[in-house]
Amino acid sequence: MAVPNIFGSATAAIPLSQLDTNFATPVTIGNTAVQLGNTVTSFGNVTLTNVTISSGNVTITGANVSGTANVSTLVVTGSETVSGNTAVTGNITASAFTSTSTFGFRNRIINGAMVIDQRNAGASVTSTTGIYTLDRWYCLNSVTSKYTVQQNAGSITPPAGFTNYLGVTSSAATSVGSTDYYVLRQAIEGFNCADFAWGTASAATVTLSFKVYSSLTGTFGGAVQNNTSARSYPFSYTISSANTWTTVSVTIPGDTSGTWQTGNLTGIFVYFGLGVGSTYSGTAGSWSGSNFISATGATSVVGTNTATFYITGVQLEKGSTATSFDYRPYGTELALCQRYLPCFNFSAANGSLGSGFASATTSALINCVFPVQVRTPATGILVTGSFNAYTVAGGNSGNFTSIALAAGQSAYSGALNCTGGSGLTAAQGTFLLSPAGNSQIQFTGCEL
């Protein structure tokens, strides 16, 4: 049979009907049949390997990308959702970022890395019925002297990336009765968690994470609670290996009920149980209208003499995932603590505290300007060491025998009434000195 057309000498289009049937057989790419003469602009179910697109634009619409995709330049003009984790080794440039959490100041816990210890400077303190330990961390107990708290107690190696931890050491094998409680807690100011919107239908899920190390193993407990103890969410966590740092993450659904403070009172209490009786222990993992500060069945740290419980890296953040610890500059973390404890420490002799005037030959009124605005004006002071006043003549008043709170407390400064000195001239200006160093004045009552 004569070949009707010869490709090499054809001068016009050759109809498909005149070609060998092999030419008319469709080729299937993915699930799309393609024949000569077709114009095909889309293919379904096609897998491409080692594809390089060196110019032009690539548009991805409503698509899922799984596995690894290397893109040198990616422009996203629409809205894309990435549900898994995304690793970017280069830089990301964007006109704006939004996040369900936040990029900075994610952590609503202050001093979660246990770096600041203004009161005790690393010294051990014995538990009382209520005692502040490291800054912002308070111990609440039904019976005194059952354990000690110290920054870096036991001098173990902190978890990677941390230099400090809060250490609890049990002082006895204490039997915990049904109404007994031994807890470590931090009160988060309402201003710092108001965006959680707890107590509303928009209540946000939050995640509490921390690193813990104990000589004991088992299930431990804690809780979050509102200001009046009328809403509680007990949680539990497991320490499987003794004397090993364990990272814990607890996701807490936001509470849509109850009243949650959003001002300068306690917004949320975060409790860690050290031994809590059944009256104050509830079922882990659900909200309750009872006063629960730990989970039912939790291990008692105070129940074993010399047992240890060390904790650091405490973080409470918005969202259902624990992110890396939110490190803040030391000065920033200190300032955050000073809102609750203006504390003036003098390690060197003749440090100056504040200025004022001599109210008599033996007394002076001194004003101390706080480093930051405090939560609420101080209601007391605690003085360690000696202080005297500098006189216009160049001498000093001798150590005052009494330094007490004076009139004129505010959120910006505290006033001191110093009496029992000598050699001052009434109405002359003066300022307060720490003659020997090793002195401290704490303004109390600003804490939650």
Added chain:
Amino acid sequence: MTIPIWKLLPAQPMQTTQVVWRAWPDGKQESCLVTAEEYVKWLAEGNTPLPADEVSE
């Protein structure tokens, strides 16, 4: 350590709330408003503060 007794301090000009003071055996001094939680709790336990010294004009 023996817990010292709070002592009332003479009222100062402009002072609307009285202040109490006490010194601990280790030399620490403590003072607070009479409305402070710890002092109120101490009173509630049945304690009575020492009176304020007479102020000589």
